[in-house]
Amino acid sequence: LIAIDWGTSSMRAFLLDKGGAVLEERRSACGILEAGGQFASALGTAIDGWDDPLIVMAGMIGSRQGWIEVPYVDCPAGPREIVTALHRVPPAEFDGRDLWIVPGLRAADPQGGCDVMRGEETQICGVIDELGLQRHTVCLPGTHSKRASVMVGRVEAFATAMTGEIFELLCVHSMLGRLMSPARDSDSDAFALGVTHAKRDGDLLHHLFAVRTLGLFDALSPEQLRSFLSGLLIGHELNDLPADSGTVHLIAAPALLSAYEVALRLRGHATRAHAEVAAAHGCYRLASLAGLHPQEPI
Amino acid sequence: LIAIDWGTSSMRAFLLDKGGAVLEERRSACGILEAGGQFASALGTAIDGWDDPLIVMAGMIGSRQGWIEVPYVDCPAGPREIVTALHRVPPAEFDGRDLWIVPGLRAADPQGGCDVMRGEETQICGVIDELGLQRHTVCLPGTHSKRASVMVGRVEAFATAMTGEIFELLCVHSMLGRLMSPARDSDSDAFALGVTHAKRDGDLLHHLFAVRTLGLFDALSPEQLRSFLSGLLIGHELNDLPADSGTVHLIAAPALLSAYEVALRLRGHATRAHAEVAAAHGCYRLASLAGLHPQEPI
Numbered sequence: 292l293i294a295i296d297w298g299t300s301s302m303r304a305f306l307l308d309k310g311g312a313v314l315e316e317r318r319s320a321c322g323i324l325e326a327g328g329q330f331a332s333a334l335g336t337a338i339d340g341w342d343d344p345l346i347v348m349a350g351m352i353g354s355r356q357g358w359i360e361v362p363y364v365d366c367p368a369g370p371r372e373i374v375t376a377l378h379r380v381p382p383a384e385f386d387g388r389d390l391w392i393v394p395g396l397r398a399a400d401p402q403g404g405c406d407v408m409r410g411e412e413t414q415i416c417g418v419i420d421e422l423g424l425q426r427h428t429v430c431l432p433g434t435h436s437k438r439a440s441v442m443v444g445r446v447e448a449f450a451t452a453m454t455g456e457i458f459e460l461l462c463v464h465s466m467l468g469r470l471m472s473p474a475r476d477s478d479s480d481a482f483a484l485g486v487t488h489a490k491r492d493g494d495l496l497h498h499l500f501a502v503r504t505l506g507l508f509d510a511l512s513p514e515q516l517r518s519f520l521s522g523l524l525i526g527h528e529l530n531d532l533p534a535d536s537g538t539v540h541l542i543a544a545p546a547l548l549s550a551y552e553v554a555l556r557l558r559g560h561a562t563r564a565h566a567e568v569a570a571a572h573g574c575y576r577l578a579s580l581a582g583l584h585p586q587e588p589i
Numbered sequence: 590l591i592a593i594d595w596g597t598s599s600m601r602a603f604l605l606d607k608g609g610a611v612l613e614e615r616r617s618a619c620g621i622l623e624a625g626g627q628f629a630s631a632l633g634t635a636i637d638g639w640d641d642p643l644i645v646m647a648g649m650i651g652s653r654q655g656w657i658e659v660p661y662v663d664c665p666a667g668p669r670e671i672v673t674a675l676h677r678v679p680p681a682e683f684d685g686r687d688l689w690i691v692p693g694l695r696a697a698d699p700q701g702g703c704d705v706m707r708g709e710e711t712q713i714c715g716v717i718d719e720l721g722l723q724r725h726t727v728c729l730p731g732t733h734s735k736r737a738s739v740m741v742g743r744v745e746a747f748a749t750a751m752t753g754e755i756f757e758l759l760c761v762h763s764m765l766g767r768l769m770s771p772a773r774d775s776d777s778d779a780f781a782l783g784v785t786h787a788k789r790d791g792d793l794l795h796h797l798f799a800v801r802t803l804g805l806f807d808a809l810s811p812e813q814l815r816s817f818l819s820g821l822l823i824g825h826e827l828n829d830l831p832a833d834s835g836t837v838h839l840i841a842a843p844a845l846l847s848a849y850e851v852a853l854r855l856r857g858h859a860t861r862a863h864a865e866v867a868a869a870h871g872c873y874r875l876a877s878l879a880g881l882h883p884q885e886p887i
Contacts, residue, residue: 299764355805402789405802435798452794453763460758465751466597466733491700494825495793496750500733504703507653527792 292584293343294574295334296410297352298322300434304337305571309584313571315341323351330358331385345583346385347574349393350410353378363397363407369445370416374581393577398448406451410570411437414542417572418565419444428536432543432551434459436528452528455547458521467502467520472513477550481515485522486529486554495527525554536560542569590882591641592872593632594708595650596620598732602635603869607882611869613639621649628656629683643881644683645872647691648708651676661695661705667743668714672879691875696746704749708868709735712840715870716863717742726834730841730849732757734826750826753845756819765800765818770811775848779813783820784827784852793825823852834858840867 294305300322306315319337326333330352338346353361361378373394380390395409411431418429424443431437434456439449462468488501502520505511511519532539538561541551548564555562578584592603598620604613617635624631628650636644651659659676671692678688693707709729716727722741729735732754737747760766786799800818803809809817830837836859839849846862853860876882 404799404808405806406798407802407805436794450791450795451798452792453797454794456763457794457797460762464758464762465754492829493748494750494829496734496752496755496822496826497748497829499751499755500704500749501702504705507705508703510702524794528794531790531792531795 292575292578293338293341293346294571295337295346295348295350295352296413296570296574297348297350297357298410299324299351299356302333302337303570304341305568305574306338306341306343307571307575311572311575311579313568316568316571323354323357334385344388345578346388346390347377347393347578347583348391349413349570349574353392353394354409357392359392361392361394364394364412366396366398366449367442367445367447368396368412369419370577370580372445373412373416374577377577377581389583391578391581391583393574396446396449398446398450400450406449408437408439408449408451411439411449412446413573413577414569415439415441415446415573416576417569417574418540418542420576421565422540425537427538427540428532429540429542430551430555432525432541432547438528438532450531452531454524454528458524461499461520462517467499467516470503470506470513471516471520474514474517477521477546478515478518479553481511481518482522482550482553483557484511485519485524486526486557487522488519489523489526489530495524498523498527521550522554525550526558529554529558532558532560534559538563540565543567590873590876591636591639591644592869593635593644593646593648593650594711594868594872595646595648595655596708597622597649597654600631600635601868602639603866603872604636604639604641605869605873609870609873609877611866614866614869621652621655632683642686643876644686644688645675645691645876645881646689647711647868647872651690651692652707655690657690659690659692662692662710664694664696664747665740665743665745666694666710667717668874668878670743671710671714672875675875675879687881689876689879689881691872694744694747696744696748698748704747706735706737706747706749709737709747710744711871711875712867713737713739713744713871714874715867715872716838716840718874719863720838723835725836725838726830727838727840728830728849728853730823730839730845736826736830748829750829752822752826756822759797759818760815765797765814768801768804768811769814769818772812772815775819775844776813776816777851779809779816780820780848780851781855782809783817783822784824784855785820786817787821787824787828793822796821796825819848820852823848824856827852827856827858830856830858832857836861838863841865 376394594601674692724740
């Protein structure tokens with residue numbers, strides 16, 4: 292099996308053995324925007340030399356801007372509901388191979404409206420069997436962080452926070468970014484101060500200005516401002532996390548994982564880390580459940 | 590008197606008559622960043638042909654990045670406190686003329702830390718005599734919106750919200766901006782929906798994603814998304830405004846003034862609009878109080 296996590300601005304490809312273990316992983320900046328509609332060609336380049344006949348793809352590749360728009364599956368939904376909506380790409384479009392796209396999930400918002408995810412449902416499927424039957428919270432930090440409530444093997448509800456994108460925008464393009472000096476490492480004191488600051492009265496739009504005032508009066512050095520902002524934004528994301536959420540399961544790359552672990556502990560939450568390779572495990576799990584794996588001779 | 594409101598990214602110059610009425614106004618994109626340290630030369634260009642000997646400047650021109658760093662005056666402070674800290678630029682630096690910089694204000698935050706303004710204090714001084722002795726709220730929307738609490742002719746406290754800067758960043762650089770189509774006019778329904786949406790449970794980082802989901806499921810057209818985002822951000826800024834703030838005084842340019850009037854009324858606040866020329870009136874008021882005007886022959 293080849294598993295692909297194909298997002299807006301990046302792609303990860305995994306070659307798995309018959310038991311689902313990752314044999315090889317490749318990363319590329321060729322997200323669906325970069326691919327410019329030439330998805331077959333971009334996929335061919337990404338998996339060059341891998342000859343497995345079965346390919347399962349998750350992420351924005353199934354969005355309106357992707358290869359084929361695959362309708363969202365409504366929550367509550369787990370692997371069984373997702374598998375019924377796996378979408379097959381006509382084999383003629385890619386080398387005659389067996390190519391599938393995992394649908395995203397849609398969750399109704401209790402206040403009206405809805406939220407959506409594409410890709411994260413597959414990562415959750417990669418860890419869902421480990422969670423048992425109680426209610427669990429799974430956090431998937433990133434450009435658009437997702438926080439999902441999982442029970443009895445299904446995603447019941449989830450919400451998106453644009454934490455990562457806002458952080459990048461502010462560092463690169465804002466007045467606050469101009470006040471920052473590059474720092475080699477994250478500053479743990481400044482990060483913790485930001486996480487705590489986010490609990491104060493007042494809206495994020497007001498709290499952001501503290502990056503300026505704390506810098507102006509030398510409470511923080513220009514090298515610390517980036518870490519403070521990171522803590523402030525992650526803290527705001529976590530303001531929406533109920534106090535009784537229990538152990539929070541994190542799926543993230545190492546640097547982000549560590550930041551969220553610190554922030555969650557500062558807020559009194561226990562955490563459990565899961566490998567970012569959850570995306571590959573999810574594709575494998577879904578393919579197994581769908582009976583897509585070639586049968587082994589007995 | 591020549592009054593100058595000199596901000597980070599723009600400058601406004603006013604020529605006033607002896608009674609303080611505006612004879613002429615000029616606007617320029619030559620903010621203190623654009624001036625590149627050549628403030629005397631930039632000012633000369635801006636007021637070319639105006640020969641008044643007395644010039645009063647307010648705004649970021651008195652900041653660390655400006656002509657001379659003028660220390661902040663601590664709140665509570667009104668025209669009398671500000672006047673004692675007016676800073677004179679050595680006449681040799683500008684053509685022998687009588688050139689003054691108005692100090693900014695600093696307000697302690699009840700939770701520790703502080704907030705700052707430069708320029709808005711002068712606009713408030715331009716309207717403060719009209720307000721009477723009760724407590725009033727003055728809102729100065731913009732890139733960095735200021736909301737000040739004024740009583741008995743002094744600014745008691747204030748807070749900054751980075752509403753305008755975040756709006757521009759999101760429209761120009763974010764994933765949300767890519768979903769928007771240009772619209773000739775603001776859409777009042779979408780704007781009102783945004784103002785209301787901001788009252789929901791959840792943090793701004795989560796609410797921002799509604800720009801995507803409402804667009805995705807056609808609840809709003811691509812032409813409406815910008816107005817929705819504007820309402821959402823202004824609504825979040827106003828979440829920090831106490832319900833018992835009474836009539837809210839607005840000082841802003843016409844388009845922004847109208848947006849805040851609508852948003853404040855949707856939230857049940859009465860409003861009163863003041864002309865943006867308040868900056869010029871403030872400079873005049875401070876110059877009078879300081880006795881800087883040349884004496885008239887009796």
